[in-house]
Amino acid sequence: MAVGEASFPEMPAIPGVRLGSAMAGIKKANRRDLVVIEAPEGARVAGAFTRNAFCAAPVTVAREHLASGEAARYLVINTGNANAGTGEVGLRDARATCAELARLAGVAGEAVLPFSTGVIGETLPMETLLAGLPAALAALEEGGQAWHQAAEGILTTDTRPKGASVTLALGEETVTINGIAKGSGMIQPNMATMLAFVATDASLDEALLDELLRETVERSFNCITVDGDTSTNDACVLISTQRGARIESDEAVAVFRNGLQRVMTELAQAIIRDGEGATKFVTLQVGGARTRREALDVAFTVAHSPLVKTALYASDANWGRILAAVGRAPVADFDVSRVAIDLGEVRLVEAGGRASGYTEEAGSAVMAREEIPIRIELGRGEESATVWTTDLSHEYVSINADYRS
Amino acid sequence: MAVGEASFPEMPAIPGVRLGSAMAGIKKANRRDLVVIEAPEGARVAGAFTRNAFCAAPVTVAREHLASGEAARYLVINTGNANAGTGEVGLRDARATCAELARLAGVAGEAVLPFSTGVIGETLPMETLLAGLPAALAALEEGGQAWHQAAEGILTTDTRPKGASVTLALGEETVTINGIAKGSGMIQPNMATMLAFVATDASLDEALLDELLRETVERSFNCITVDGDTSTNDACVLISTQRGARIESDEAVAVFRNGLQRVMTELAQAIIRDGEGATKFVTLQVGGARTRREALDVAFTVAHSPLVKTALYASDANWGRILAAVGRAPVADFDVSRVAIDLGEVRLVEAGGRASGYTEEAGSAVMAREEIPIRIELGRGEESATVWTTDLSHEYVSINADYRS
Incomplete structure (x- = not known):
């Protein structure tokens, strides 16, 4: 059940941001359940995470890696298993996932951020998951279809993929912001059970990127609720490739903030429209x-x-x-x-x-x-x-x- | 639906406390929907009420009358209509109900406390309600059957009447505490949508009566929840006839507090067992x-x-x-x-x-x-x-x- 009709938007490529998905068979066969997102060298990445005291292993590891000083280059997301409530084994599995992707891609382990969604309390089927990584990497593409497939590959009980995209005029330049999200139950502020991955070609200082992420999340994902339950795994990541227009002047910041808020709010609203059992x-x-x-x-x-x-x-x-x-x-x-x-x-x-x-x-x-x-x-x-x-x-x-x- | 089986307990009479119910036809025909409880002259009455900022008219009036200095002698309870969200008309209706019962019983209007439960936002059918009062008064009785019928007369979506009774030995004397309650939805602390009427023959100072009411409500009705919604009408009233054993020594207070807590907790648990749709x-x-x-x-x-x-x-x-x-x-x-x-x-x-x-x-x-x-x-x-x-x-x-x- 879901409210209204939703078609996945056309998404322009954001040069340097590539997405690949695979059917690893983590929980079910024949469905996309493993997604890799690649940020280009020089990109800046900011993250906002669940405030649940029982945060899942991938959240702990993603926070550590973001804080490590190593620039994030890859996000790896699996559905079907949240790797939450899994203690030391869970942390080891999240780190091993990052290490294997890092080895395949030729980057440092800390350049990889892990994300998981699905059932709580079961350990990841590591052999299956790791075996799926080469296919996800091989599938990396920049185009709209890759965004669409990635949006499908992160779903759990969602009934449809969720995406939003805006292209903003900044003087003679344009910048694009693309986002995908998942989530339909365990939705509440701080954060909803949701994952959202947003990328832009705009160039922003690290501090501004972080500030705008927090500010727009506060008025989008933190303002939705299906059932008041906060997930252990929620995360929202914002990638800026630093290849496009510079967001510095007050006017540019205002235009960009406004566009980013639109993408965040559209994604958040899409989660509610697809809320578990939603008819309104x-x-x-x-x-x-x-x-x-x-x-x-x-x-x-x-x-x-x-x-x-x-x-x-x-x-x-x-x-x-x-x-x-x-x-x-x-x-x-x-x-x-x-x-x-x-x-x-x-x-x-x-x-x-x-x-x-x-x-x-x-x-x-x-x-x-x-x-x-x-x-x-x-x-x-x-x-x-x-x-x-x-x-x-x-x-x-x-x-x-x-x-x- | 309700959890477990529940039989209404045998309730001994509490001399001087009489209960009468009638089928006034407030919302439906042929069901008990109007109850009067009479406390004897010299009784002390304490009340605890909802903390919902939108409290219903009868709650406002009951609080006023309890604070008036006039000793409470009658409680009048209707089901089928909560007289909540009814503004000035609601206050007038609650006062008119008290005034009419006071006239029939020959007491001051402030000696009557009104209680209502049912649908919010509709005004009371005053003609019907007032016409039912003589029958409820005529039915006033002390015995266990009167308690049982009163317990039935205050129900809304409840599937069964709820009662609890203890008899306590205090040296060579005994004291009895009887209670009835209603409530099955809109249940949460401060307070649940519930009405509870408890009476005892024990003799207590006003301050102690009030303190024990608050203390036992805090660990019973304020510790139950069906759905987190607080009603606009919740109330718990404790009547002490002052005719029985004096509760003064530390030991007597401990025994009485314990017995009162048992009655309150049993009633609160009965509300949960009969919670809307409860299977657990x-x-x-x-x-x-x-x-x-x-x-x-x-x-x-x-x-x-x-x-x-x-x-x-x-x-x-x-x-x-x-x-x-x-x-x-x-x-x-x-x-x-x-x-x-x-x-x-x-x-x-x-x-x-x-x-x-x-x-x-x-x-x-x-x-x-x-x-x-x-x-x-x-x-x-x-x-x-x-x-x-x-x-x-x-x-x-x-x-x-x-x-x-």
Whole structure:
């Protein structure tokens, strides 16, 4: 199940960035499950990772390698097995994967960053995985098809590959930003169970690259939630080949930031549209908060409420459940008589109670749509936040009750 | 659906406490939906209420009346309509209900406390409700049948009435504590969507009555969760008739506190066993925490995880999901290598990874049971907490997606 139709975008090549995938047979035969992404010499790479205290072995190793001073040249991603909760064996396996790819590619082991997604708690089938590396390397290509195949090769319970691409004009030059992502369950901020790999030909200082990655992740992947569960493996990597236009002037930074945010947000939204069992795509905008944190707290409290989520699934404009969820958000000195809630163009709640002109018919008409915007105005400040989420359907329960069987 | 069998306990009368119920037809015909509880003159009454910022009109009025200085003599409870999100009309209706009962019973309006449970956002059908009051008053009785019928009269989506009773020996005297409760969805701490009415013949000072109510609620109703949603209407009331043994000496207080905790915990557990769509009764014990708050944070993070809950529903010993939930709990400086997790008598996780002797067979055998104990040891302190919860089933989604239809 997924919300709306999604076609994979046309992606222009980013010179020097090559992607190759293989069917290694890690968990299932005849599906792409091993992906290698190559960054050209001189590229800069920044990463953002899960904040789950139980981070998976590849996350630990990727962080170490990024911090090693050795420039990252290869990403290796497997699906079917998360290599999480695997202790010392898991760390050894992640390092061995990097070492073998490094040997085949002729780089240092620290130039390789590993990523895994799939079942937690089982050790990687190392023989199978390592045996697949030559085929993935041999398949390295720059073109749009390679991006598409890589997007397929990182999926787990996703129903479709996810990609986004923008080309930005900077004076007489253009820069391109391509991104692919996976994730559909265990989605929540910090980070969603998701992997995202984004590359650009733009040239950026290391500090700026890192800052823009963090800033755009904060307002995209960290603002989505399917079920409130954070994965042990989440990662988002941004590669800059340093071959294209220089992003330095205030104007260039603004244009690039804006384009990067678009790619990140499109990928994040694609994850939500493909959320496990999703039948609705819900945009929760909270305004009038004293701080952005407060706006996020209210938005996530509503987004995580199973009663709100089941009402969304039922297309039931049950404003009482939204109001009750807003009321239990961790907000100090909360004067609920200032709260207003809009469902699309329909006012549900004003002054903390049912809006006078509200009719069930009007509410139901909005709830019947696949895309549902909910705006919550707290009336106590100037800050706001937007969070994207899904409903809670029978399909969600089926997917997660059956995942390992 | 509900976990295990439950028979309503035999309840001895508590002299002076009378209960009467009626079929007023508030939402449906031919079901008990209006209950009156009478406390004798000289009784002391304490109440604990929802912390939801959007508290319902009856909660506001009950708080006012308790604070008025007028001794509470009557509780009036309706099901079928929560009188929440109803603004000024709701407050007027709650006060009018109290006033009418007060007139019929010959007491001051402030001597009546109102309680409502049911759908949010619709105004009370006042004519119907008020017309039912004489029948409820006429039915006032002291015996066990009256307690049973009152327990039935406060239900919403519950599948069975919930009661608990203890009789305590205090030297040569005995005291009795009876309690009834309702609640099965929108259950979470502070407080669950629940109403609980507890009475005792024991004689207690007002301050002690209040302290014991708060203390035992904290370790019972505030430690249960079905879906993390707090109701706008939750309330727990404790009536002491002041006619029985005096609770004053340290020993008497200890015995009484223990008995009261048993009644509260049994009622809270009964709510979980009857949780919406529940097929499992899960006891989450977190130990080795630095503070009780930290232990509760870990327990509730696991208890609210939809991935853990769907695994419980599937009887899947998916320790990776439990571990991932523990890892995202808001705990500072969390050294996950000290974490151990036991599922019943089976060790799942030790030193932050899969326990060496663990087998899927052993885990599955425990998960197949209806009652599942999970113990999480953090290895960083001496504090602990216990939380009770349920799984997340198809039935939960059905109940909450269909509730208003």
